[in-house]
Amino acid sequence: MAKLNLTTALATAALLGTASGAWSDENATLIVNGEIEMVTRTAAPDHVPFDEIRSGWTFRTEETQVLQMDDFDNPGMIFVDQAIDTWNTAEGSEGKSCASCHEDVESSMQGVRAVYPKWNETAGEVRTLAMQINDCRENQMGANPYKYDSNPMAAMEALISVQSRGMPVNVAIDGPVSETWEKGKEIYYTRYGQLELSCANCHEDNYDNMIRADHLSQGQINGFPTYRLKNAKLNTVHGRFKGCVRDTRAETFSPGSPEFVALELYVASRGNGLSVEGPSVRN
Amino acid sequence: MIFTRRETLAIGAGAAASAFLPMQVNAAADDVIAAFTGGAEVADGGVDLNAPEIAENGNTVPIEVGADGATAIMLIATGNPTPGVATFHFGKLAGAHVAATRIRLAGTQDVVAIAQMADGSFKRASANVKVTIGGCGG
Amino acid sequence: MADNVKPRVKVPRSASAGESVLLKTLISHPMESGQRKDSDGNPIPRSIINRFTCAFNGENVIDVTLEPAISTNPFIEFEAVVPEAGEFVFTWYDDDGSVYTETKAIEIG
Numbered sequence: 001m002a003k004l005n006l007t008t009a010l011a012t013a014a015l016l017g018t019a020s021g022a023w024s025d026e027n028a029t030l031i032v033n034g035e036i037e038m039v040t041r042t043a044a045p046d047h048v049p050f051d052e053i054r055s056g057w058t059f060r061t062e063e064t065q066v067l068q069m070d071d072f073d074n075p076g077m078i079f080v081d082q083a084i085d086t087w088n089t090a091e092g093s094e095g096k097s098c099a100s101c102h103e104d105v106e107s108s109m110q111g112v113r114a115v116y117p118k119w120n121e122t123a124g125e126v127r128t129l130a131m132q133i134n135d136c137r138e139n140q141m142g143a144n145p146y147k148y149d150s151n152p153m154a155a156m157e158a159l160i161s162v163q164s165r166g167m168p169v170n171v172a173i174d175g176p177v178s179e180t181w182e183k184g185k186e187i188y189y190t191r192y193g194q195l196e197l198s199c200a201n202c203h204e205d206n207y208d209n210m211i212r213a214d215h216l217s218q219g220q221i222n223g224f225p226t227y228r229l230k231n232a233k234l235n236t237v238h239g240r241f242k243g244c245v246r247d248t249r250a251e252t253f254s255p256g257s258p259e260f261v262a263l264e265l266y267v268a269s270r271g272n273g274l275s276v277e278g279p280s281v282r283n
Numbered sequence: 284m285i286f287t288r289r290e291t292l293a294i295g296a297g298a299a300a301s302a303f304l305p306m307q308v309n310a311a312a313d314d315v316i317a318a319f320t321g322g323a324e325v326a327d328g329g330v331d332l333n334a335p336e337i338a339e340n341g342n343t344v345p346i347e348v349g350a351d352g353a354t355a356i357m358l359i360a361t362g363n364p365t366p367g368v369a370t371f372h373f374g375k376l377a378g379a380h381v382a383a384t385r386i387r388l389a390g391t392q393d394v395v396a397i398a399q400m401a402d403g404s405f406k407r408a409s410a411n412v413k414v415t416i417g418g419c420g421g
Numbered sequence: 422m423a424d425n426v427k428p429r430v431k432v433p434r435s436a437s438a439g440e441s442v443l444l445k446t447l448i449s450h451p452m453e454s455g456q457r458k459d460s461d462g463n464p465i466p467r468s469i470i471n472r473f474t475c476a477f478n479g480e481n482v483i484d485v486t487l488e489p490a491i492s493t494n495p496f497i498e499f500e501a502v503v504p505e506a507g508e509f510v511f512t513w514y515d516d517d518g519s520v521y522t523e524t525k526a527i528e529i530g
Contacts (some may be wrong), residue, residue: 070431232494384495387489
């Protein structure tokens with residue numbers, strides 16, 4: 001059988017495993033389609049209090065890990081296919097599609113995901129990729145904006161992300177974005193909700209530990225949008241933030257809110273140096 | 284290894300669940316198997332069933348089955364509300380008689396594969412899959 | 422028909438005559454199990470892909486019966502013998518009567 005070696009590898013992992021992360025292969029190498037080599041562990045940027053930053057992929061079980069290693073195993077790629085159709089379909093009052101301006105997505109969007117969120121000089125604000133997509137839809141196409149964390153938005157983000165896979169996340173944190181970045185950092189370390197938990201309490205203080213049966217990651221977002229086995233769809237960064245904050249039993253910020261935009265910038269910058277993986281596969 | 288009170292409770296609950304659940308549902312699973320085999324005897328072995336020992340999420344569990352010389356393989360989740368999962372019928376141009384898919388498991392349970400062989404006999408394999416509960420459910 | 426159903430299939434471009442090749446198929450589909458209830462407590466009716474077939478030049482490769490325990494966005498992987506150049510036809514059958522097909526050619530060489 002083609003994949004029976006999996007069982008053997010798993011058995012070995014179980015034997016060697018420690019109390020934390022007993023069944024994930026933390027040192028496996030992520031190569032997608034046998035050609036895109038991903039950096040899943042690397043030296044932490046100066047502004048992150050770790051020795052090493054790690055992609056969420058390294059915290060998953062081997063069965064989950066392999067789902068991201070081939071684009072025909074990765075269910076997230078179905079939605080990339082859907083977004084290719086959208087890319088070439090005219091919408092809105094101007095009769096334009098994404099392709100009308102940006103032409104070939106593979107060349108025009110290469111490297112884009114790696115540097116978002118970033119400063120938009122004309123607008124005088126920090127913009128996430130989702131904000132930029134909606135700006136195009138509203139102001140260039142005359143189309144309705146997507147709901148911020150909706151399925152079509154996640155699919156379009158995935159299509160754009162694919163064009164940067166394997167490139168290092170390289171989000172600027174100084175210059176005009178510094179104020180937003182500081183605000184994001186403050187949110188990251190603020191305890192919210194009845195459980196009084198900050199992002200840092202789990203993803204900085206306790207990553208690599210088990211939270212019940214779940215292997216806690218560093219909360220990196222280089223793999224977003226991510227296909228989760230839990231809800232079998234592509235999940236946006238802000239959708240995930242909302243889920244996390246809700247689980248602290250807090251009233252959450254809204255997807256697309258200034259708070260989550262700032263938090264996305266800060267959290268993205270904590271992954272500077274990891275590869276863009278989206279659409280990744282997580283539990 | 285030292286268990287906290289909470290861990291001990293969890294282990295006890297898990298053991299209780301694995302003891303009771305299959306008993307509740309095995310009748311339904313037996314019916315599905317009987318419908319497939321026509322009540323014929325099913326021999327253990329001769330079927331490869333590759334399932335994770337621990338599934339990270341019960342919503343999407345990768346499963347692979349295979350049996351040389353099988354004409355069909357039925358996959359059953361004995362602890363699901365309805366035990367049937369899938370039946371693979373291999374045609375004239377099937378390569379190795381192996382198939383993989385992803386399945387939903389309602390909880391920790393035995394997954395069973397029954398292969399119908401070309402000579403009309405039946406073989407089986409089973410695997411226990413532990414379905415875990417995520418951290419905070421986010 | 423479920424919304425925006427999209428098949429995705431991996432077939433090698435070529436094979437040698439008589440070779441067994443690995444095929445991977447995915448399709449976007451909610452696979453509503455019939456076990457869930459909506460926010461008002463009413464059961465959500467079952468709506469799944471209940472059958473998948475693959476044929477090569479008209480000859481059957483695999484015929485799969487799917488039950489509600491198959492995950493959302495069903496994935497099926499299997500092997501096919503390629504005796505000559507030709508075309509694979511993949512077909513998914515929806516509970517609502519919709520049929521989705523995808524074809525992929527393969528060369529010998």
